[in-house]
Amino acid sequence: MSGGLASKKIILCITGSIAAYKAASLTRLLIKAQAEVRVIMTPSACAFISPLTLSTLSKHDVHTEVSDGNSWNNHVELGLWADAMIVAPCTATTLGKMANGIADTMLVATYLSAKCPVYIAPAMDLDMWIHPSTKSNLAKLESYGNGIIPVGNGELASGLSGEGRMAEPEDIVTYLSIKLATNQDLAGKKVIVTAGPTHEAIDPVRFIGNRSSGKMGIAIAEECAIRGAKVLLILGPSNLSSNHSNVSTIKVTSAEEMYQSAVSNFEDCHVAVMAAAVADYTPQTVSDIKIKKKEGDLNIPLKRTKDIAAQLGSLKKNQLLIGFALETNDEISNANRKLQKKNLDFIVLNSLNDNGAGFQHDTNKIRIIKSESDIKEYPLKSKPAVAIDIVDEIVTLVKES
Numbered sequence: 001m002s003g004g005l006a007s008k009k010i011i012l013c014i015t016g017s018i019a020a021y022k023a024a025s026l027t028r029l030l031i032k033a034q035a036e037v038r039v040i041m042t043p044s045a046c047a048f049i050s051p052l053t054l055s056t057l058s059k060h061d062v063h064t065e066v067s068d069g070n071s072w073n074n075h076v077e078l079g080l081w082a083d084a085m086i087v088a089p090c091t092a093t094t095l096g097k098m099a100n101g102i103a104d105t106m107l108v109a110t111y112l113s114a115k116c117p118v119y120i121a122p123a124m125d126l127d128m129w130i131h132p133s134t135k136s137n138l139a140k141l142e143s144y145g146n147g148i149i150p151v152g153n154g155e156l157a158s159g160l161s162g163e164g165r166m167a168e169p170e171d172i173v174t175y176l177s178i179k180l181a182t183n184q185d186l187a188g189k190k191v192i193v194t195a196g197p198t199h200e201a202i203d204p205v206r207f208i209g210n211r212s213s214g215k216m217g218i219a220i221a222e223e224c225a226i227r228g229a230k231v232l233l234i235l236g237p238s239n240l241s242s243n244h245s246n247v248s249t250i251k252v253t254s255a256e257e258m259y260q261s262a263v264s265n266f267e268d269c270h271v272a273v274m275a276a277a278v279a280d281y282t283p284q285t286v287s288d289i290k291i292k293k294k295e296g297d298l299n300i301p302l303k304r305t306k307d308i309a310a311q312l313g314s315l316k317k318n319q320l321l322i323g324f325a326l327e328t329n330d331e332i333s334n335a336n337r338k339l340q341k342k343n344l345d346f347i348v349l350n351s352l353n354d355n356g357a358g359f360q361h362d363t364n365k366i367r368i369i370k371s372e373s374d375i376k377e378y379p380l381k382s383k384p385a386v387a388i389d390i391v392d393e394i395v396t397l398v399k400e401s
Helices: 018-032 043-047 051-058 075-081 092-100 106-113 132-143 169-180 215-226 255-266 308-315 331-341 383-400
Strands: 009-014 036-041 084-090 118-122 152-155 161-165 190-195 230-235 247-251 271-274 281-283 302-304 320-327 346-351 367-371 374-377
Touching: 009 018, 009 051, 009 075, 009 106, 018 036, 018 051, 018 084, 018 169, 036 043, 036 051, 036 075, 036 106, 075 106, 084 092, 084 106, 084 169, 092 106, 092 118, 092 132, 118 132, 118 169, 169 215, 169 383, 190 215, 190 255, 215 230, 215 247, 215 271, 215 383, 230 255, 255 271, 255 308, 271 308, 271 383, 308 320, 320 331, 320 383, 331 346, 331 367, 346 383, 367 383
Parallel strands: 009 036, 009 084, 084 118, 190 230, 190 271, 230 247, 271 320, 320 346
Antiparallel strands: 152 161, 281 302, 346 367, 367 374
């Protein structure tokens, strides 16, 4: 996909947060994505980054006041001009003003006049982020139809660590590209995506599982939905979910439940993407009561689970079947073996030897393998950006079939 920002008119609004320094990178990335950018800054934002910097990068004057004493900056006209408005970073102060219609800045005046989608990238300290007033303002803004870009988790300006960091510029651009994309190259297609881990019960309390979060599979499901597909997401135990209107979710727990859901829905689908981290083994027997600790070792006999991808590969007629391989050694040869054995159209390989790839990361680094001689390697990217690359390959095969 070429991205959803080419020729788009974007208002970038910057407020008085330390994260304002990221606005230079965000502006540059938007311009690189071929968007046309106008910048609005609150007066307090100017203490963190110079309007001259952003004017130079955007190649347009930066607006900081509704009136500069000599002329009136037309916030109504600017609000009508834009295809999208993004507030990044958005402080708790501006969040509150937007939620309650306090138009004492050029930014909020333009927001109240905007006819385009508005997206907000909050940035604040942990205690401010979790405060009930912040949550109330976020809920109010979401109820108005604004998009809230998820905050990051990590070290904050106060020295605390936790949620409240503004999303990285690359992730914001990916988010906007997805939201503003008009490409419907999967319209009319039904896609199955498996995602997340499976939990194999030992007793009512304990299970065998893995560290998969489901982020990658959910990102693929949403990218397919954005492109017009009707998506069935078969999701193992995860704290994450999809709210896209084109995504229906079946929640499962075990490998057997995921197998049954995938097989029963496979016949009338066009594409199936096996992104879940399914357990290879499950206990032979499950105790009805909690197993008590006792002297000596505990041995739990295991049996193989059913191979979902291999079963779908044997049932495949005209469907496209995409697999995943997470490897720690002999990556290419192991992935090629799975590609052939399971009758896949291509396999997505990630290696735990690559920093930032695999489970529990917001990023991934992949190789797409169609055959031993057809391997594409991609740099480390955010998982939504990786999803775009994967779905691009799916679309290519759909058009060829």
